Amino acid sequence: MMTDLAAQLAGACLAAFEAEGLDARWGAVKRSDRPELADFQCNGCMGAAKQAGMNPRELAAKIAPHIADNVAVARVEVAGPGFLNIVVTDAALSAGAEHVRTDDKAGGQAAFAPEKIVVDYGGPNVAKPMHVGHLRAAVIGDTIVRLLRFMGDDVTGDVHLGDWGLQMGLLIIAVMDEQPDLPYFETDNTGPFPTAPPVTMDDLSRIYPSASRRSKEDEVYAKRAQQAVAEMQAGRAGYRALLKHFINVSVAALKVDYSFLDVAFDLWKGESDVDPLIAPMVADLKVRNLARLDDGAWIIDIARDEDKKDMPPFMLVNSRGATGYHATDLATIVDRVEQIGPDRILYVVDARQSFHFEQVFRASEKVGLIAQDRLEHLGFGTVNGPDGKPFKTREGGTLRLADLNTLALEEATKKIGEAKLSSDMSAEERGVIGKLVARAALRFADLQNQRTTNYVFDLDRFTSFEGKTGPYLLYAAVRIKAILRRAADNAHKAGAIVVASDEERRLVLALDGFALALRLARDKRMPHYLCEHVYGLAQAFSTFYAACPILKQEVEPGLRASRLGLCEAVLKQLETGLSILGITAPERM
RNA sequence: GCACCCAUAGCUCAGCUGGAUAGAGUGCUGCCCUCCGAAGGCAGAGGUCAUAGGUUCGAAUCCUAUUGGGUGCGCCA
Numbered sequence: 001m002m003t004d005l006a007a008q009l010a011g012a013c014l015a016a017f018e019a020e021g022l023d024a025r026w027g028a029v030k031r032s033d034r035p036e037l038a039d040f041q042c043n044g045c046m047g048a049a050k051q052a053g054m055n056p057r058e059l060a061a062k063i064a065p066h067i068a069d070n071v072a073v074a075r076v077e078v079a080g081p082g083f084l085n086i087v088v089t090d091a092a093l094s095a096g097a098e099h100v101r102t103d104d105k106a107g108g109q110a111a112f113a114p115e116k117i118v119v120d121y122g123g124p125n126v127a128k129p130m131h132v133g134h135l136r137a138a139v140i141g142d143t144i145v146r147l148l149r150f151m152g153d154d155v156t157g158d159v160h161l162g163d164w165g166l167q168m169g170l171l172i173i174a175v176m177d178e179q180p181d182l183p184y185f186e187t188d189n190t191g192p193f194p195t196a197p198p199v200t201m202d203d204l205s206r207i208y209p210s211a212s213r214r215s216k217e218d219e220v221y222a223k224r225a226q227q228a229v230a231e232m233q234a235g236r237a238g239y240r241a242l243l244k245h246f247i248n249v250s251v252a253a254l255k256v257d258y259s260f261l262d263v264a265f266d267l268w269k270g271e272s273d274v275d276p277l278i279a280p281m282v283a284d285l286k287v288r289n290l291a292r293l294d295d296g297a298w299i300i301d302i303a304r305d306e307d308k309k310d311m312p313p314f315m316l317v318n319s320r321g322a323t324g325y326h327a328t329d330l331a332t333i334v335d336r337v338e339q340i341g342p343d344r345i346l347y348v349v350d351a352r353q354s355f356h357f358e359q360v361f362r363a364s365e366k367v368g369l370i371a372q373d374r375l376e377h378l379g380f381g382t383v384n385g386p387d388g389k390p391f392k393t394r395e396g397g398t399l400r401l402a403d404l405n406t407l408a409l410e411e412a413t414k415k416i417g418e419a420k421l422s423s424d425m426s427a428e429e430r431g432v433i434g435k436l437v438a439r440a441a442l443r444f445a446d447l448q449n450q451r452t453t454n455y456v457f458d459l460d461r462f463t464s465f466e467g468k469t470g471p472y473l474l475y476a477a478v479r480i481k482a483i484l485r486r487a488a489d490n491a492h493k494a495g496a497i498v499v500a501s502d503e504e505r506r507l508v509l510a511l512d513g514f515a516l517a518l519r520l521a522r523d524k525r526m527p528h529y530l531c532e533h534v535y536g537l538a539q540a541f542s543t544f545y546a547a548c549p550i551l552k553q554e555v556e557p558g559l560r561a562s563r564l565g566l567c568e569a570v571l572k573q574l575e576t577g578l579s580i581l582g583i584t585a586p587e588r589m
Numbered sequence: 590g591c592a593c594c595c596a597u598a599g600c601u602c603a604g605c606u607g608g609a610u611a612g613a614g615u616g617c618u619g620c621c622c623u624c625c626g627a628a629g630g631c632a633g634a635g636g637u638c639a640u641a642g643g644u645u646c647g648a649a650u651c652c653u654a655u656u657g658g659g660u661g662c663g664c665c666a
Binding site (some may be wrong): 025026028030033034037041043044046047050056079080081082083123125162165166167174212215224226270279294295296297303307309310311312313314315317318319320322324325326328351352353354355379381382388389413415416418419448449450452453454455456458461464465466467468469471472474475476478479482483486487516518519523524528529531532535536539542543545546547549550551552553555589 | 591593594595600601602603604605606607608609610611613614621624625626627628629630631639645646647655656659660661662663664665666
């Protein structure tokens, strides 16, 4: 398997450090910060010399010849306090570009130690329409699934519906009040029940907010909801049948929103699916003395002596005999361990849940399910409005994801219409392209931010074709496709890539960074590294394109063939990278 | 009160093991289309990296304190 140049050089470099009796980690090689001086650099000599009590420049002078031995290296220089500046040969760059063009991973590489991983993302609640906050879980989770899968991990993505808590009780009593004669509410009716749902998604979106509001003011109403949840969880047939309807109606609506964003799941499981596992789990924990009764509730003590903060116990079963998301999350781990047996479970959930997950992870370890360090909460920040506070509509309410998708589509369509190039397109084609542009805008805008930070939502900026946006990336890809189409029309074929000009060198060096970007994105579970790479690649291409003519008359055939080959390599890597981000480029736009 | 996250250009954000002159985008100024998609490219101005100490030959990056902003902390999920 061929590796990227940076990794090849690092290999030579770390061997050189080892030969000097120093730690291999000093051999790290990265792209040069000073492109006018070199292609790559190694900074390890300073640190290693310090630790070993050596002179850094002398050490660098010893290491340099080892690197210079590598066939890919044109020259190595010691600079400043002990930097190693490495320039690679044009031939090595040419071969690298050729590799990207022909490799089925476009220069990306599989992980060294692939794992079996479950990714839990999405987490929409039944009956509650998704809002802007759900965009992040969906897009980040989906991208991480694509990324891990691309790198060879065995991945299962699970939506993990919220369908077991108090909101189900609220829905049950709200429907009961509206349609008291339905068979679901007859105490002794054990079914069968009608197969057609008694409510639509619109009904649910209307009912839930009002029921939720009322439960906060009306204690009697809240008690009824709690009672309904307890009965549903206890297995009351009519309520279970109603729950199934709620889930089915909601899932159909969720799929519409997710599909707009091209977000997919392998499993559509929910909290309710682990219900059968809860009773045996609780019984087992009691027998093993891991759970104890406290104030009428069954809890697991998870506090540790070294804790610096309060660590309330894990609430297995509350004093009313009901189970909440502590129990379902733990039971979900039981389910995943039994059904899938993963090395690791990742939770892509709002950062505000970090305390909850610490509790769940501690409990999991304590009861011997899966070690705490195999469970990762990949928290993310909030989506904020221009005021820096969580995004609200002008009326002050939350913006629904469905409405957000529509707004993005309208904005994208408008901007496509402003360009001259779409004038000969049919309405359908414009519709398809508008959707791809809107999706690229939303996904890239979200993913380019470091996962853990909040970001400011600005639809106008996200959908712009100028700047660091999804549409710009699409434009870059579409432009390359147009060149290749024209080339094909004129029977110009791509040929051996020969790197010569400065812009070509920079472009191929950009291509070389793909493997590293993927590695960083996977190791840190941070998709923005990939966004940075893809954007940098598109920029390097634009610079190349402006400086290096391809199809113009005066370009001699060999050079044209080489540059067309480079175009193919760039397009391939660009589309590969974009596909991991869940972004698809049209043929034209 | 305790714990966690954050503070980088007017604005929105990058910055991997501590390293050379802190980078993009946007906005502003000036260039570049009689055929490759200008939705582009090139150049310029713009920063005491919140503040004060410390570790180090070297700190946006590591440590401590302070200020300012966000979030969470037993039966809602």
